[in-house]
Amino acid sequence: MKAHQLKLYNTLSRQKEDFAPINPPFVGMYVCGPTVYGDAHLGHGRPAITFDTVNRYLTHLGYRVRYVRNITDVGHLTGDADEGEDKIAKKAKLEQLEPMEVAQQYTDTYHRDMALLNTWKPSIEPRATGHIPEQIALVEAILNEGLAYVVNGSVYFDVLAYNQRYTYGKLSGRVLDELMTGSRDLDGQGEKRNAVDFALWKNASSEHLMKWPSPWGLGFPGWHLECTAMSSKYLGTQFDIHGGGMDLLFPHHECEIAQGNACNHQDPAKYWMHNNMITINGQKMGKSLGNFITLQELFTGKHPLLEQAYSPMTIRYFILTAQYRSTLDFSNEALRAAQKGYKKIINGLRIARSMDFTANAEIALDDEQVQQVEASITAAYRAMDDDFNTAMAIGHLFNLLKKINSIFTGQLQSASLGEEVFSKMLATYITFVEEILGLVEEKGEVQDGLLDLLLSQYSEAKTARNYAKVDEIRLGLKSMGFVVKDMKDRIDWAYEE
Template sequence: MQQPLKIYNTLTRKKDKFEPINPPFVGMYVCGPTVYGDAHLGHSRPAITFDTVFRYLAHTGYKVRYVRNITDVGHLVGDADEGEDKIAKKAKVEQLEPMEVVQYYTDRYHEDIYRLNVKTPSIEPRATGHIIEQIELIKSIFDKGYAYESNGSVYFDVVKYNEDKPYGVLSGRKIEEMLEGSRDLDGQGDKKNSVDFALWKKAEPEHIMRWPSPWSDGFPGWHLECSAMSVKYLGEKFDIHGGGMDLKFPHHECEIAQHEAAHNCSPANYWMHNNMITINGQKMGKSLGNFITLRELYSGDHDLLEQGYSPMTIRFFILQSQYRSTLDFSNEALKAAGKGYKKVINGLRLTKKLAYVADESIEVNEKQVKQIDSIINSIYRGMNDDFNTAVSLAGLFNLLKKINGIHLGNIKPAELGEETFNKVIETYQTFVEEIFGLVEEKPADLEKAIDLIIEEYKTAKENRDYDKVDKVRAELKEIGIVLKDMKDGVEWAYDEF
């Protein structure tokens, strides 16, 4: 009997049993990238984390609508309410239209992130495609008395909202402390209070990206976009809202407040936040020289990289840790992940060659069957405990030991019985390919090339040309391939060491 799925809910600060609003349907909204630069290592973690959530929920029978947005306006430098739009700033530097910047980096984001075998979301809306919905949402907040206009811009009145509902429920921040900490600041610009945030900003004359509204020609606030798009595609109340830990405050906190103000409910029942990736113990930042894009990771073209790392190595590296845990990048960690990935793929290749062989003279080994059932339960138990891929991977490696035992003849298929044997194969393949999203990375025509080399190797062995035998082995090992002499012939595998 499998345990029910539990999710650590940032809102309740505990693991809550997952109970969808309208099963078997599940609505999940995840904050996507602001497209003004190439995807970097940090982007890979939420992409893979919520891809795995998407995959596992689908595997367990849910019909998931996964919405991941593209932010293409309103995200200002410094994540603040004043200053230049990140995309408009890039457009000025490159002497392009802002939407040229958006298209260019959206395309590159897709190219880089999908190499990680991340599934496309069900819907990928852009903020600029939902200006009407955002204006209507502001009107609704105005009607409830929680918005005010100031010089053509519209702000959310956090202090007034806090009189009716607590502001800070997600992050645990207290409005009194935030106000106290901002008293010494010189002026608040157009805001009544420093804690208020923009719903609509009046565009300055030089501001390129602007739309007409009842208040001014301007653009929507960053926080507003996600509220409008999530409601449009998932309804006023949906199941899961996800994103990186850095979005918890102010972005997600503001989302909750404006949603509560407009709809009198919190948008999502479960708030999930993946932790950040550090690099050699430091937060990633351009000023520190440790900012690594995914393209640089793939190619190895960065001073901090000793080599390039394949997309599946990066995916495996991220799956090795539970999504809420800290994860530190280093060359050593990536190389270790590469070895682990190859071990898993070698196991996958084995499962596709193994077949059940009935033998009435062999009795079912109940001890082996119980061990395998326990291992498979541990794999599911890890995923049901807040998507703990680290625990599930450990279970998968234990299952791989049984698969290797079958392959080497130490465990006879008949000892397990056909049902358990098939369960071993199906569970391993399902978790590797369907849930963890790991695929075999191999050069073009690798199989054909290795088959030719193996024939040459066999001939050398038959002729007792041991110098050539050793040379073939050494040359293959240099490219990460090892040969194994078996009873029935010669096999190859990826080098795990």
Template sequence: MQLHPLNIYNTLSRKKEPFEPINPPNVGMYVCGPTVYGDAHLGHARAAIVFDVVHRYLKFLGYKVRYVRNITDVGHLEADADEGEDKIAKKAKLEQLEPMEVSQFYADSYHKDMELLNTLKPHIEPRATGHIPEQIKLVENILKEGLAYEVNGSVYFDVLKYNDKKRYGRLSGRVVEELMSGSRELDGQSEKRNPVDFALWKKASPEHLMKWDSPWSLGFPGWHLECTAMSSKYLGDHFDIHGGGMDLMFPHHECEIAQGNACSHTDPAKYWMHNNMITINGQKMGKSLGNFITLQELFAGDHKVLEEAYSPMTVRYFILTAHYRSTLDFSNQALQAARKGYKKLINGYRIAKSMTYLEDPEVEKDEKQIGQVRNSLEAMFRAMNDDFNSAQAIGHLFNILKKINAAYTGQLAASVFGKEMFDEMIRTYVRFIEEVLGLVEEKPEEQEELLRVVLKMYARAKQARDYDKVDEIRNDLKRMGILVKDMKNKIDWAYEE
């Protein structure tokens, strides 16, 4: 099948651009991972799943991807500012633990959640605390370039001086003059020359828990510096894709671009991708609003806004039903609809894997049916090639599923598609579910064997015309979310949608 050119919406240019890797067929992709001071939530899930599908689809197309996703375990201060307490250190004080205990506990919890959501592990997952020497070296380089200054043991990036050479704000659309006019005047207490400057290295106060030796002070790196250090180490100074949530576009990613240009005179990434936020019943998710839902609460149904528990694959499917750049609104109704959609696809996946082409010499190929399948397959790939539009791709996948179901039930003979198109339809459906969407069948252990035994009992009761027993088995299975399907030549089952 002829694949259409892949286009990516590049936040830096604010338009879709043809995807041309720097070193084809190799692709370097860096994604900002979590700050590990609390349980993963819906926002974490969306970012992880969005870029998991980007990774999966690039692999599906034949690219060799090096996927790097960092873990922030130092330097991320409260309110994403240059002053205040480190988020992990604050949690450590509250729980009377070492900061590294906190970061390890929540990193482990995050990984468990990501495994449940079936996201592929990144090839490299560096931590900020493991790259302090690299961050110190970057600060030294920026100082040598004359784009930073040291005050009382802290080092700040000089945004105005940088802006004279290369515009600060290209990614987010900010204008330095407007940022300056919109900032509070420095009150004489700040060390910064200008309110828009940001910290590269901060001198630690005596009570600060996480600190390292440096040429300037006993201190810690600024939050923005870590991604520049780790992305350049593992992907080079200029790589293909940099991803993250839209909330990171400014100031975090903007600062990364400035740091990259200061050190290596080039933008860190060619394409910048940002997923949009998740709202809950139309409101922004936040602890103060009482609608902040962690993934564990979602999976267990343990939150006041939840009517029931929702499985990891339901959540994954829900996230994929919206384009990554659009706002996604969470509600119980939306999750319940997502569960139905997921089960329809998985029912199709289960039966597709069992199907083989059977030639019927009395049935000829139907060019109309073949054309409909071909058009749906091509439309599905066009959607994915158009900025990874998984929502549209899933719509076309359902059209393919209709044909598979028709062939499975005998409504259409396999021969109408011909062997070549039939095999391509089945193969592509199964591969797309597995390799691109990353959906897996959620089932209890030993379910298949147990159902085989129950359906044998059902068949015997039906043959004996023991309709009370037939109804009893059917109703019991339905309560478990399993539907019995009486077909012409066999008895099968499906997940209730």
């Protein structure tokens, strides 16, 4: 394989940088996973698919990726950081379940949805509740550094003290002075010395459901701390890539950097990657706005905003058609277009898998065709090398697909490309679609054998010029989601777009 200089946009430097792993060929990647107190929505799909694609492409390039994605099952509070309830515990009270039942239930549905989206499982999927001792140890380390303080059984990170030795706000571009004066609301500051301080460990009230003993009494860990605990445990105190949604950039990731520096005197991650939001009517889709559509609702079409159901692969394709750092606007029209585009790609995949090179000494190499194919192959890789530009890569795959379809229908001869280029074209197309972009066929209920039988009857009826029967079979197949492709020398089927 030719050398790839992969570039990725590092939020820390606000520019694209050459990717150089700390310890090649190994790559450590940590991505913030879900807080499991509700079904995953379209917004959860984006980072899952984005970083799955990063994982896939890095793996394709020969890197050995350790992909860690956590499950947050404690510590994530609603509303104000001091006064809010634990999200899981709140849901548990509402549904009269154990908190861990809630966490289990939504962890399961998350896994189900992620599998449907054909994302690779993380190498390690740690849970916050499984890492309480690690989190307590981190709190102690930060206290020992003099960068945290204890109040009434809670421990807070002392951002001002930290900022004297390090720079707080370097990831989000925030200046501490402005944060101090720009705080909109100083109420609810409670025990904290400063509004910018954040909880490392929280004292648990008597009615609190999830709590653990600690040197400071019964309590539970702060949200930001879990990621530091789990990432450093499984990837080391400094690893290559930290990913997550842009909405986590501040304060969550900023706090992770502060915690990492406080404990280990170095930034936890070399590259910070952030996917942008999915919007709906131009506004961010999110829990707080209540304008989210869950993945299950998309798959079943059961939501007032949905005109139809959209399959998991349609959703995956939809997300991949936008660069991950751009916002992506949801609409039925856009999803319908994605559905058609996906089916076109997949029909091409079926064809590409079945095609063989046909040698023909009478057909000369067509330099222009060869050049076009090679340019598209190169460009597809260049797009991925340029900060995982899947949208652009897909554009070039469509260019390859035109050649593939032309050869399949006999409008172009494989011999005019030459065997080497022809094979490279098919291999590139198949590799990109299946392996890198993770787009796979969604099998319908119809068995291949039945399909073949119907097509052979179709063929017979056609030879007999029994057009009534031909039309009948055609309609029948259409109702099952397939279309017949009549070509000069044979008949094939495709997924209906």
